[in-house]
Amino acid sequence: MKTADVLYDTAMDYYDLGKIAKAKGKSKVYQDYLNKAYILSKEAAIKKQDDKDDQIWKYVYLRSAAWLAIDCQKMEEAEKLAFFGLQGQPPMTEINQFKEILKIIDKQKVKKEEQTTTNVLSFFGVLTSVDKADSYIIINGDKPSKLKIWVPTQEVDDLVKLYWGMAIEGTGILKKSGKVELKHIQKAA
């Protein structure tokens, strides 16, 4: 058996050992085995590319490594492996499997973007006060009832002139610190 095959089989043994651990409630051990499986399968896939006679397993090894990369949340690695596989001449079935992997990665990307956008906060209310010292405008409304929004110091006066006492709506970005930064503001329709 060639080195690549030994590495691959060992990687799959680790994968199954990981699944056994998971089935027995040892999630930390599972993660550890999964990482080992990924590292070995990637190594096997790289080594297998030298096998000129083989037109199946080099792609199967790449596909398995890409899936294990997804399991380990290494999305960029998974994408690279799938693209690398598609650059060769894989059998149709393996082409489909690589495309499936890329679809999953795309879905993850969209999900991540959506998670980022959920940090955008919409508001509606009346600009009733400001905190000039710390550069905040304060909106009184019903969703949320009172919102303190940070704005650049030089914009505080302009915002007061434009919107004081008016019904306004807009969006702010909720930062990790809990601070909301103004993104967009306009008179309520």
Add this chain to the structure above:
Amino acid sequence: MRKLELDNLKDGIGGLTEAFGTFLVEAAMYCLEQNNHNGQAVLQVEGYFDEKFELIWSGRLTEEVKGSWYDRKEATEYGATAIAILLVNELTDYNKFKRTRGGTDYIISKGKSTNTKMSDISYLEISGLWKETKNNTLTMRVNLKRKQVERTIIDASAFVIVTEFGNPKTKIHKQ
């Protein structure tokens, strides 16, 4: 009636390790014994093959081993894997099993595990049901897996093998 011995997996058939084979036996025993089948059961095989097997295994699971199974879903998948491997070994010419990640669970081949032609290999997709319910039947699961396989496996044959442990039954689809 033909016999299907779970213990054969402990010898590491088809290129699987003895350790993994032993684990598969434990998973299958867990699924069967927790479904009140003790020491033996009749396994109805339908679909691409139509057979009845006397499913046998030695010993009983201890309470300690039973208690170690945390995830019933995983146990079902591995229990189904045990049955699928034994059935492929018994009913087809395929006798080598190579684990893969993603797409399908195994690639099976005749003789060598490193065949280089698509016509020499077959893809194997395995699934399991703890117990059939009205909304989760063996046929439903087979159809689900079938669609998945039809979408991706284009230039090779494929088997979908699903096992249910409540009233032990296996459905085999070949494409």
